[in-house]
Structure formats: structure tokens, C-alpha cells
Amino acid sequence: MEENPFPAWSWSVEQCLKEYNVKIDKGLSSYEVEKRRERYGWNELTKEKGKPLWRLVLEQFDDMLVKILLVAAFISFILAYLHGDEYEELGFEAYVEPFVIVLILVLNAIVGVIQETNAEKALEALKEMQCESGKVLRDGYFVPDLPARELVPGDIVELRVGDKVPADMRVAALKTSTLRVEQSSLTGEAMPVLKGTSPIFMDDCELQAKENMVFAGTTVVNGSCICIVVNTGMNTEIGKIQTQIHEASLEESSTPLKKKLDEFGNRLTTVIGLVCLIVWVINYKYFLTWDLVNGWPTNFRFSFEKCTYYFKIAVALAVAAIPEGLPAVITTCLALGTRKMAQKNAIVRKLPSVETLGCTTVICSDKTGTLTTNQMSVTEFFTLGGKITSSRIFHVEGSTYDPKDGGIVDWNCYNMDANLQAMAEICAVCNDAGIFCNGRLFRATGLPTEAALKVLVEKMGVPDVKARNKIRDTQLAGSYLIDRSTVKLGCCEWWTKRSKRVATLEFDRIRKSMSVLVREPTGRNRLLVKGAVESLLERSSHVQLADGSLVPLDEPYRQLLLLRHLEMSSKGLRCLGLAYKDDLGEFSDYYTETHPAHKKLLDPACYSSIESELVFVGVVGLRDPPRDEVDKAIDDCREAGIKVMVITGDNKSTAEAICQEIRLFSEGEQLKGASFTGKEFMALSPSEQIEILSKPGGKVFSRAEPRHKQEIVRMLKEMGEIVAMTGDGVNDAPALKLADIGIAMGITGTEVAKEASDMVLADDNFSTIVSAVAEGRSIYNNMKAFIRYIYLKFVFFFPFRVVNI
Known part of the structure; x- marks a missing residue:
């Protein structure tokens, strides 16, 4: 789909009408509509091609520890089968161990596949925000309920109170003295925005400043107007957000615990492999014999039966050393953690998010509705x-x-x-x-x-x-x-x-x-x-x-x-x-x-x-006052070594005043170097940006657009930080998806934000995040202690098994 190159916000209404070759009282002709549809396509969000089911299933087994367990299950099954005579009295019990290992892995794979589909659910929720129909001027007549997907750039559309905007449009004429649009889900602004028809003389104009534009998915709360369609489908602002969500879903990285488990699995594989090889080799005298003539070995005799016998012993030793109960213990521990967090109003949508919370080093918080009550x-x-x-x-x-x-x-x-x-x-x-x-x-x-x-x-x-x-x-x-x-x-x-x-x-x-x-x-x-x-x-x-x-x-x-x-x-x-x-x-x-x-x-x-x-x-x-509990929660974060950054679409002075009130900044602290608009921060060089983000203390980014939020989260992750991102609007969804853990608001949050997140706050309260982080740290430390126990158990008891063999 081709994007319209015209900066409609910087032109007068007359210029826009001329560029789109349309008259405000006639609209486009049916013939012109067809020509433009061939060029620009349908006004709808395209569905990104998701991964096929078979690939999603295979990816769940692309893990070192899982591969070790698969090999262990396979070998356990072969040994049970080959030694059927020895296990005859046990019957089916001989196959219980490999069966249980496979069952655990299959259950883990099912959970993983369900989690992978959440990205697609977020995109589906985004599509539901689109308008279904609109009042459009075609061939000199208004079509009252034209399907929104049929709109093309240049169409003349009438909007009234309660209408959902069907595409990105330039306001051409006001039919009432005022026009207000609720666009907080897209830009993060707390109040409905006044719209007008005057051009804005800026080349690189931020979303909030485009006061003569209305955007797809937003709602008219006051007044009525006539608009010119500027961008449709994937070229609208909401379409760009869909692209960002999809790109963020492709960038998802392993959780801190998974990285440690992979590291543990690699070490375990190497050690077990070497020890088993040594055990098999040191028993060579039982399956490889020879005669000595003048001190030199001659007449070699090789016993294949005994060779395989000692190979089976080495393999059995390897199976015994593998901690097949580890995935089950981790899954159980995480599941219990989700119950505890749910009691504290933090609803976890993905199990690994529990331990990721415990590793969080930076919380990027939205202002409206999270730090504040979102009630004037x-x-x-x-x-x-x-x-x-x-x-x-x-x-x-x-x-x-x-x-x-x-x-x-x-x-x-x-x-x-x-x-x-x-x-x-x-x-x-x-x-x-x-x-x-x-x-x-x-x-x-x-x-x-x-x-x-x-x-x-x-x-x-x-x-x-x-x-x-x-x-x-x-x-x-x-x-x-x-x-x-x-x-x-x-x-x-x-x-x-x-x-x-x-x-x-x-x-x-x-x-x-x-x-x-x-x-x-x-x-x-x-x-x-x-x-x-x-x-x-x-x-x-x-x-x-x-x-x-x-x-x-x-x-x-x-x-x-x-x-x-x-x-x-x-x-x-x-x-x-x-x-x-x-x-x-x-x-x-x-x-x-x-x-x-x-x-x-x-x-x-x-x-x-x-x-x-x-x-x-x-x-x-x-x-919009700050919540009573927030200042204490900020202090708790500071004591726990967690940096807090506020990223909001609201204006700079309001954001700074709220941040000072919740004690994100110390009393009398100069805000130079700690407070930026999204546009100001992105204009800095990469080295300056990293220097600002790495400095201790709070930061506030105001007038932030979706791409600004996403870039800040990406930079923090590249710096090695574990980032928790909160948000409630469509504009937050790309950053929620990209963050190590995305946290959506349960009360005021849009379905798009909830589906893109890993955790949902039932009370929309920042202090709930802090208590959830504390719970996550406890769970993470417990799991690390269990892994250490298995590792020490292996170190101390494995040599005795080798000696006994």
C-alpha cells in the first residue's frame, strides 16, 4: 500500500483540495475512487502472516535443557525396551520415567504456543478499533453508511459527535463552533483535543501538534466537521502502530531465567558427556583384550556385547544425572507466583513474566492513569x-x-x-x-x-x-x-x-x-x-x-x-x-x-x-492528581535499585509538576538533563542518549509518540537493562510488546494494550507494580536456589555414582 506523500497539516484547505483533485461539495467520482484504490489499496489493516503451528511447536523444543531431557527420555525408553527381561516384573512401570519427561515437555510446549499467539491477538484487537462505516460524499451525494474499508485518499467525510474516525483525515470545515476529539489512546493526552482548520507550518510535526488532523480509531466527543481523507489502511497512524507491534514481537528476547537455564544446560551437557565418555573408556579392558608377546600386545579380541553393555551403563549414568524434574518445578513455582500476584491485583498473562519481574532494573511508567488517578x-x-x-x-x-x-x-x-x-x-x-x-x-x-x-x-x-x-x-x-x-x-x-x-x-x-x-x-x-x-x-x-x-x-x-x-x-x-x-x-x-x-x-x-x-x-x-501511594512506591524502587522513568504523551510542564510531586526528583533538583520531550530526546546523538539514560535518578519524557516510547525501551534493553513498561493506550502497545515485561492497565487500558502485555494491573496502580516486583524477586531467588541445589547435588553425588560403576 502506497503512502500519500503530501504533508496535509502544513497546507491550507484550498491547497489540500487542489492536491487531492477534489471539490468539497462534490466529492470523488466513482471512476476516480477505483483508480485511487488500485494505487492505495483498501482502507483496512492487513493481517501479518503468523508462524505456522508446526514451526511454533518446534521452537518450543529449541532449548538446551529441553533437548537434554528429550535425549534422556529417548534413551530411557530404549533401555527399558532392551532390558525388557529385567523389567518384566515392573511391566509398564519401566516406561513411567520417559513418559513423565515427555508429558512435562509437551505441556510446556502447549503453554509456549499459547503465549506466542498473543501477538496476533493484539493485532486482532487493533483491527477491532477500526470504524465500520462513515458518511461519505461521492458523485455529489452523501452516502450515509459507506463501508470504511472503501475509503480512498481524497474522499470527503462528514463526522459528528460519537463518530469513530475511519481514516487519517485533514479537517476541511467545521459545522459547529468547536470540534473536540478524544485521542488519548493514540497520543496519551489526558484531555479531549480541540481541532481546527488552520495550517500548521512545521515540517517535522509531532502527532499532538497536528491540530487540524483527526486520526483513525479516535472518537469525536464534541461538534461536527467535514474532512478530507489523507491516509488509509496501513499508512494511518494506527496502521504504523500495527507494524511496530509486529516488529516488536519479532524482537522478543529470552527471559533472564531462561538465559541462566540455557547456560546451566550447556555446562551440564558438556560435563555429563565427558564423564560418561570417561566411564565408558576406563572399562575398555572388559570388552577389548589382547595377548602379550615380548611385552607387546598382539592378537586383539573385541567383545561387541560387553562394549554395548558398558555403553548402556554410561548412558544410564547420564540419564540419572539429568534433572528431569527441573521444568516441572520451575513451571509449578511460576504458577504459584501468578496466584500470589493475582491476590495483589497483578494478573500475569505469561508465566515467564513472573521471574522477569524479579529481575527488573528499570520501570518505564505512563503518567495518566498509572501515576495519577486519570480523574480530574x-x-x-x-x-x-x-x-x-x-x-x-x-x-x-x-x-x-x-x-x-x-x-x-x-x-x-x-x-x-x-x-x-x-x-x-x-x-x-x-x-x-x-x-x-x-x-x-x-x-x-x-x-x-x-x-x-x-x-x-x-x-x-x-x-x-x-x-x-x-x-x-x-x-x-x-x-x-x-x-x-x-x-x-x-x-x-x-x-x-x-x-x-x-x-x-x-x-x-x-x-x-x-x-x-x-x-x-x-x-x-x-x-x-x-x-x-x-x-x-x-x-x-x-x-x-x-x-x-x-x-x-x-x-x-x-x-x-x-x-x-x-x-x-x-x-x-x-x-x-x-x-x-x-x-x-x-x-x-x-x-x-x-x-x-x-x-x-x-x-x-x-x-x-x-x-x-x-x-x-x-x-x-x-x-489529574497523583495517586496517594505513588510517592512511597517511588521510594521503594529507589531503595531496591530500580530506576523509574516516566514516558507520557501529556505536555511537558504538567508532566514535570506531577513528577516533582511524587518525588521522582529530589526537592530543588534542576530538571535540565532529566526532562525532555520525545522530539528533543530523539534529536540528540546516540552517545548523548545513552549517557542520559545511564545516569542515576529519575527521567521524564513528555509529548512522546509511540515510536519514541519504543526507541527508549529498545535503547535501555541494548544497554543491558531489564525493562518493565506500563501503558494503557494503543500508543503504548509497541513499547509494551518490546519491553522485557509489558504491564497494561486493567481498568482504563484498551484491549490492544492488554493483548500486547505480559501482565495486567487490576487496579491501574503504580504501587501494585512495585509489590509485584518484590514478589517476582522472591520467586526468582527461590528458583535460583533450586537450580544451585541441583547443580551442587550433581557436583557432590555424581562422582560417587561413577565410582560405584
């Missing part, structure tokens, strides 16, 4: 007090979407002053998110930031005492769920009933805010706004104080608020500004689409003027 939460917020120079900062506990998880520290503002009421109203009503409970896990529907704001409102409560008490009693009674899954948010519901929403001004890139028009209990309308702090401050004319009074917002005060915002941002928080507007002019009595001012609400160009002369209320700081 409000950490702190500030509003102004009695004066514009006095800000009140409130700290919030809790790191999940469970409203009962934590609360506001030292919260005594239950009746809430005017500022806090305005903040709660904006967070509850200017919001489209919801929360549902999947078992014991609380999840967000809609944008994670908006869900976190709703959780904050639940922790703040409502100013009405009777309503507050009623909501509290409902929560205490456990009446949290509606329809067994949707979480009832009593405080948010109180605000939405009080302030009825009549219109929405959607978010866009220009003004960086969204707002809703609501009907207040007074009968007048109010505009509630949330968005980027800098953008809202530019359009604000006043600031509200705690008592509800308004103060003009001049430049010195604006700079003071920006300074407070900077302090929050420096902690790695995602900050949202909150504001409102009461003096709405022609919109003060807006109620339905028949209102004269409704036309302005249909034109996004008017939104900035509507959202002007705002009253600034405060700032909310959110983040």
Missing part, C-alpha cells in the same frame, strides 16, 4: 474577600469523581456569601457533564474538567438550609444512583432548577470560553461564563467582592489577579476563570428561538461582544 479534580480555588487586594484560597481534598471523596479544607461557609454562590452557580449550570458509577468506580460523562466542577459544587453545598439538609439526608441514606448507574448530584440539581438554562454560547478557540444564558428567580436573565483566565480578565470590567459589591477592574488589579493565576499554574494546575454578566441589554428577556435577538446566538462571531463587560468572580484550579 478541583485542588483549590480562590475568590476575593472584602477587598480587591485580599484573595481567599480554598483547598479541596479528594481525587476522584465520587462527591463523598474528601471535602473543602476548613469549610465553614455553608450559607455562602455572594462570591461563593456565584462560583457554585457557574460551576453547576455552565456545565454539560455528568457522573455515573460503574460498580465501585465513579466515571465522567462529557468533559472531565466539567465533571470535576460538578463534584466541587457537591462539596460546597447550597445556601438554602432546608435544601442542604434534605440533600445531606439523601446522601447519608445512600440514595445516590438513578437507573443503577447515573449519580444524582443534589446540589447541582438545586442550582439548575433555580437558574433555568435558555441558551448556550459554545466554546471556540478565539475567545477561549463558553457561556450559558439562564433565567434567574428574579425573572431576569444572567450570563454565566467560564474559560481561560487571561481571556476572561481581558473582557471583564468589574470584580465581585465577598459581600456582593462590584469594584472596577483596572490594570493594577488585573495584574494582581494574573499573579495569583500564575501561582496556581506553576503547581501544574489547569486553571479556569469564572465570571457572569447581569446587564444583558437585548438578551435580558430572551426566552425562545422566536426572540428577535436569537439570530445573534446563531453567529459565533457575535459571542465575544455578548461576553464583554463581565464581572469576574474567581479561579478554579484542577488537575
